[in-house]
Amino acid sequence: MRRLTFTRGGIVPPDRKGHTRRATLWNAAIPRTSIVPLLQHSGEPAVACVSQTDRVREGMLVGRAASARSANVHAPIPGIVREIRRIDLPDGVSCDAVVIDMDGEFDLLGKRVEAHDWQSYDRKALSRLMAEHGVVDMDGSRLPIPLSYANMNQRRCDTLILNGSESEPYLSGDHRTMVENVSAVLTGLEIVSRITRPSKVVIAVESNKTDAASTLRAAVRASGLGYQVVRLRVRYPQGDERQLVKAVVGREIPSGGNAADVGCMTLGVTTAKAIHEAVVLGIPLIERVVTVAGGAIAEEANVKVRIGTPVGDLIEECGGFKETPMKVVVGGPMTGHTVSDLATPITKGTRAVLALTAGEVRRAPTVPCIQCGRCVSACPMGLSPTRLFKLIEHGDLQRAASEGLHDCTECGACGYICPSRIPLVRRLRRAKTRQRSGRSGE
Ligand code: SF4
Ligand code: SF4
Numbered sequence: 001m002r003r004l005t006f007t008r009g010g011i012v013p014p015d016r017k018g019h020t021r022r023a024t025l026w027n028a029a030i031p032r033t034s035i036v037p038l039l040q041h042s043g044e045p046a047v048a049c050v051s052q053t054d055r056v057r058e059g060m061l062v063g064r065a066a067s068a069r070s071a072n073v074h075a076p077i078p079g080i081v082r083e084i085r086r087i088d089l090p091d092g093v094s095c096d097a098v099v100i101d102m103d104g105e106f107d108l109l110g111k112r113v114e115a116h117d118w119q120s121y122d123r124k125a126l127s128r129l130m131a132e133h134g135v136v137d138m139d140g141s142r143l144p145i146p147l148s149y150a151n152m153n154q155r156r157c158d159t160l161i162l163n164g165s166e167s168e169p170y171l172s173g174d175h176r177t178m179v180e181n182v183s184a185v186l187t188g189l190e191i192v193s194r195i196t197r198p199s200k201v202v203i204a205v206e207s208n209k210t211d212a213a214s215t216l217r218a219a220v221r222a223s224g225l226g227y228q229v230v231r232l233r234v235r236y237p238q239g240d241e242r243q244l245v246k247a248v249v250g251r252e253i254p255s256g257g258n259a260a261d262v263g264c265m266t267l268g269v270t271t272a273k274a275i276h277e278a279v280v281l282g283i284p285l286i287e288r289v290v291t292v293a294g295g296a297i298a299e300e301a302n303v304k305v306r307i308g309t310p311v312g313d314l315i316e317e318c319g320g321f322k323e324t325p326m327k328v329v330v331g332g333p334m335t336g337h338t339v340s341d342l343a344t345p346i347t348k349g350t351r352a353v354l355a356l357t358a359g360e361v362r363r364a365p366t367v368p369c370i371q372c373g374r375c376v377s378a379c380p381m382g383l384s385p386t387r388l389f390k391l392i393e394h395g396d397l398q399r400a401a402s403e404g405l406h407d408c409t410e411c412g413a414c415g416y417i418c419p420s421r422i423p424l425v426r427r428l429r430r431a432k433t434r435q436r437s438g439r440s441g442e
Contacts, residue, residue: 008380008382009377009378009379009380009381009382009413010235010236010237010238010243010378010380010413011235011236011378011413011416011417012234012235012236013169013236013416014169015169015170015208015234016169016170016293016360017169017170017171017172017175017293018293018300019300020172020176020291020293020300020301020302021172021175021176021209023176023300023301023302024176024180025176025177025180025289025302025303025304026301026302026303026304027303027304028303028304028305028306028309028313028314028317029313029317030077030102030106030109030306031076031077031102031306031308031309031310031313032101032102033082033099033100033101033102033310034075034076034077034079034099034100034102034306034307034308034309034345035087035097035098035099035308035310035343035345036062036063036073036075036076036097036098036099036100036307036308036345037073037087037089037095037096037097037308037345037347038063038073038095038096038097038098039089039093039095039096040071040073040136040142040307040347040348040349041070041071041136041142041143041144041348041349042069042136042141042142042143042144043067043069043070043071043143043144044066044067044069044070045063045066045070045095045096046063046064046065046066046070046071046072046073047063047064047066048062048063048084048096048098049061049062049063049064050062050081050084050098051081051084052081052082052083052084053080053081054080054081055078055079055080055081055103055104056075056078056079056080056081056100057075057078057104057107058075058076058077058078058106058107058108058109058286059074059075059107059108059283059284059286060074060075061073061074061075061284062074062075062081062098062100063098065131065134065144068144069144070144071131071134071135071136071144072131072132072133072134072284073098073134074133074134074284074285074286075098075100075286076100076286076287076306076307076308076309077100077102077106077306077308078102078103078104078105078106078107079100079101079102079103079104080100080101080103081098081099081100082099082100082101083099084096084097084098084099085097085099087344087345088341089344089347090330090331090336090337090338090339090344091337092337097345100308108283108286113281113282113283115280115281116279116280116281116282118187118191118279118280121279123194123195126191126194126195126279127195129278129279129282130145130275130278130279131144131145132278132284133277133278133279133282133283133284133285134278134284134285134348135271135274135275135278135285136271136285136348136349137268137271138268138270138271138274138285138288138348138349138351139163139174139239139268139269139270139271139351140163140239140241140266140268141241142348142349145271145275156263157196157197157198157260157263157264157265158198158199158200158263158264159198159199159200159201159202159248159249159263159264159265160189160192160193160196160198160200160201160202160264160265160266160267161201161202161203161204161244161245161248161249161259161264161265161266161267162185162189162201162202162203162204162227162266162267162269162272163204163239163241163244163266163267163268163269164178164203164204164205164206164209164212164213164216164269165204165205165206165232165238165239165244166206166209166239166269167206167234167235167236167237167238167239168236168237168239168332168333168334168335169236169332169333169334170291170293170294170332170333170352170354171291171332171351171352172291172302173270173289173290173291173302173351173352174268174269174270174289175209175212176289176302177269177270177273177289178205178209178212178215178216178269179211179212179215181273182215182216182219183219184272184273184276184277185216185269185272185273185276186216186219186220186223186225186227186272187272187276187280188267188271188272188273188274188275188276188279189201189203189227189267189272190225191275191276191279191280192265192267192272192275196265198265200228201225201226201227201228202227202228202229202230202248202249203216203220203227203228203229203230204230204231204232204244204247204248205229205230205231205232206231206232206233206234206238207231207232207233207234208234213229213231216229217229230248232244232247233247236334236411236413237334237380237409237411237413240380240409240411241253241258241259241266242380242381242409243380244266245259245262245264245266248264249262249264251263251264255404255406255407256406256407270288270289270351274288285307285348286306286307287304287305287306287307288304288305288307288346288348288350289302289303289304289305290302290303290305290314290346290350290351290352290353291351291352291353291354292314292315292317292318292352292353292354293352293353293354294325294329294354294355294356294357294360295323295325295355295356295357295359295360296321296322296323296324296325296326296355296356296357297315297318297319297321297322297354297355298318298319298320298321298322299318299319300318301318303317303318305346306346307345307346307347307348308345308346309345309346310342310343310344310345310346311328311330311339311342311343311344311345311346311353312342312343314346314353315328315342315353315355321355323357325355325356325357326356326357326358326360326361326363327355327356327361328340328342328353328354328355328356329352329353329354329355329356330344330350330352330353331350331351331352332351332352332354333354333356333360333412334411334412334413334416335410335411335412336352336354364421365421366420366421366422366423367420367421368420369386369389369390369420369422370419370420371386372419373386374417374418374419375414375415375417375418375424377417378413378414378416378417379413379414380409380411380413381404381407381408381409382404383403383404383407383408384403385408385414385424385428386422386424387403388400388403388404388405388408388428388431389422389424389427389428391403392405392427392428392431393427397431397434397435398435400431400435401435405428405431405432405435406432406435406436408428408429408432410425410428410429411425412425
């Protein structure tokens with residue numbers, strides 16, 4: 001079978017997925033205190049619907065979606081609301097969070113849940129169930145999922161793509177989910193297919209996940225669903241929506257657009273599983289799979305974790321640090337954010353917690369650009385990161401915007417490959433924010 005790939009740029013860093021790609025998922029301990037941010041999605045924060053000292057049940061609504069561009073938030077544990085306080089999230093945004101101290105009985109944990117007959121629901125009912133249960137795109141945009149479908153429904157979706165690439169180093173949570181929860185993933189995909197009515201459904205898996213691809217292929221065959229399973233070449237950022245669509249259907253998403261503009265819809269593996277839980281089992285989004293890895297972690301693993309669990313608790317769960325990390329990153333090494341506060345909570349969009357050693361961080365002083373052009377070759381968006389960087393340094397944000405600054409997906413490939421260790425992505429990200437807010441110059 002031909003291996004599909006995008007046609008320009010990208011890098012092949014060491015994958016560092018270690019033994020976690022083969023190790024079975026396990027459940028992390030339930031946290032004694034859960035810190036539940038009311039902004040775990042793109043758009044507006046949810047509005048708290050509980051107060052200090054309120055008793056909450058497991059899975060109860062604690063934050064109500066403020067609008068269609070918002071998402072419901074639920075209590076991951078039963079207990080008492082200690083406080084609602086402002087916290088900083090790893091991406092620098094701050095929001096209110098509901099802090100819950102565990103107390104009382106669990107309604108979901110360890111209980112048998114009856115499957116609903118979702119096949120009898122119409123599209124509206126399916127979308128409503130996802131919204132009620134707080135499902136968001138956990139693998140990329142973090143958009144509330146029903147909003148993605150509303151955007152899609154105004155155009156025709158001819159191809160629905162399940163994104164099984166997971167090309168960022170260290171991450172292997174999607175890989176294990178495809179192997180261990182194939183039926184839930186396929187049901188989530190089927191539900192989305194029912195809503196978006198594509199002409200074809202394609203499951204795209206990077207070719208270094210042969211066990212996941214064969215598990216999916218066997219399950220598709222057994223179910224008679226008629227979905228196509230294709231292999232993707234191993235290359236970062238293969239999982240980016242633009243690269244995925246280009247590889248699978250050969251279409252270029254226009255500048256400033258998304259997959260819907262070219263008749264496609266993409267769905268992440270973790271999100272598909274969350275859709276199954278919401279629609280079929282009636283379980284709100286209160287848990288996710290997180291890869292805990294890096295040279296400083298005693299026991300690397302993929303664990304199912306309650307939302308709101310402090311990063312430090314999760315690291316302890318994995319045996320703690322075996323050496324002092326150079327930095328702790330929430331998210332992947334290319335797109336994640338460094339955190340200094342280990343009380344930072346796991347959210348719906350947290351794919352990984354990485355504790356990296358000095359050897360893994362490759363920290364070195366920044367030196368002047370040597371005009372090697374490697375960043376240009378690595379950029380999957382066809383940009384010139386070095387040129388954009390220089391324009392930003394000279395305060396010419398207008399020119400940088402006209403040369404594609406806002407097409408930058410912040411994939412990190414240019415910064416990774418740069419021999420001069422120039423912090424390209426950080427500068428580009430900051431410049432995008434400044435340019436959007438109408439401030440010129442740095
Ligand atoms: S971070 Fe932006 S400029 Fe750098 S390679 Fe990725 S898309 Fe290109
Ligand atoms: S990779 Fe770094 S050194 Fe090479 S051209 Fe780009 S910015 Fe300059």
